[in-house]
Amino acid sequence: MEQYNLNTREGRWKHFGSVDPIKGTKPTVKEQMTDLQSSKKNFLFEIDHVGIKNLTYPVRLDGYQTAGTFSLSTHLAKDEKGINMSRILESVERHYDNGLPLDFKTLKDVLITLQTVMHQKNATVDVEAKWFFDRFSPVTNLRAVGHADTMFSLTVEGDKATQKSLTLTAMVTTLCPCSKEISEYSAHNQRGIVTVKADFEPEMMLPENFKELMLEAMEVNASSMLYPILKRTDEKAVTERAYENPRFVEDLLRLIAADLVELDFIKGFTVECRNEESIHQHDAFARLTYQK
Ligand SMILES: Nc1nc2c(ncn2[C@@H]2O[C@H](COP(=O)(O)OP(=O)(O)OP(=O)(O)O)[C@@H](O)[C@H]2O)c(=O)[nH]1
Structure with missing residues (x-):
């Protein structure tokens, strides 16, 4: 059996079976x-979308650098066998600056680059990322970092956006009206998960605080919002607020929808509320879609 020099990396590799x-x-x-x-x-066939999914890349959102999960694709003409996939990452890199700024303007720039280097007629991106923001406790006003989930979605054709949407997912408290009504004391409550997918006019400028306005609609209509820090005075306030504002999953859904109808920059939406029931092993949910 051949003897290798185990004091070198190469020798050890060959000892373990590597070959030239x-x-x-x-x-x-x-x-x-x-x-x-x-x-x-x-x-x-022509192909509607071909590209990459599950790409993890740093993004910058409202001052925080966080991880984005990307899906990026283009159209592919019928007479072309495949796209040059390495150019997708090259297109992202071209707009990278200590993280890709996560806003529709930058995403549009990335897609125009992608569409151009691929010589295709359109390009699409979906990016999922955590959105971190300041959240102040309701009575003591202590700052801490709260979060919601975002998905930015954009398609461009030529130099125009043709589809633009934001999906936000946030957590809230809901207190059961039925339980409050029938019980001598207390009422069961649960953590509710609210998801709103809002469609925008693709070429319309959004208000600077469009995410905040959507999040507010999702949170203030619940029995109570969630906070990272709660001292005793805060805990009393959120507990009592929830008791004063009981919500079925249907109530929460409809109240959020009413607020979203009033936000002019949203042209249509789907909202879903899901309550992780504290008296069941299953969840309760409701969903509606509305076009203005
Ligand atoms: N089209 C296609 N590419 C794939 C597939 N699987 C892997 N690849 C990618 O093929 C890429 C390499 O091809 P290209 O991007 O065309 O490389 P290239 O031709 O040297 O790049 P250019 O100089 O930009 O033309 C790698 O990034 C692989 O990820 C697939 O199913 N389809």
């Missing part, structure tokens, strides 16, 4: 390599 590369016959220089993706003939 073979003398290959295929080109090693890019210009001589076949570019299969760029072959042209009738490939039967």
Whole structure:
């Protein structure tokens, strides 16, 4: 059996079974390599979306650097075999600045770059990321960091956006009206998860605080909001507020919808409320879609 020098990395690798590369016959220089993706003939179908999913990349949202999960794609014409996928990351990198700024303007710039380098007629991005913001306790006014989940979604064709939406997911408290009504004391309550997907006019400027306005509609209509820090005076306040504002999952859904109807920059929405029931093992939910 061959003896290797175990005092070197290479020797140890061979000792553990690594072998030398073979003398290959295929080109090693890019210009001589076949570019299969760029072959042209009738490939039967055009493709609506082809690209990458589950790309984790740093984003910057309202002063916080956080992790974004990206899906990026383009159209593909019928006579083209494949896209050049490496160009997707190159397009993101071109707009990267200590994290990709997570706003519709930057996403549009990325998509225009992507569409151009791919020579395709449109491009789409979905980015999911945590949104962190200041949250002050209701009585003691102590600052701490709260969060909600976002998904920014955008499509461009040429230099115009053709689809633009934001999905926000936030947690709230709901106190059961039925339980309050029938019980001698107390009322059961639960953590509710509210998701709103708001569609915007693709080329319309949004108010600077569009995320805050949507989040406010989702939180203030609940029995109580959630806070990172609560001292005893705060805890008393949120407990009593919840008791004063009981909500079925249907109530919360309809009250949020009424607020969203009043937000002019939203042209249509889907809202879903899901209560993690504290007296059941299952959840309660309600959902509605509305076009203005
Ligand atoms: N189209 C396509 N590409 C894939 C697939 N799976 C992996 N790849 C990618 O193929 C890429 C390499 O191809 P290209 O991006 O075309 O590389 P290239 O031709 O050297 O790049 P350019 O110089 O920009 O043309 C790698 O980034 C792989 O991730 C697939 O199913 N379809």
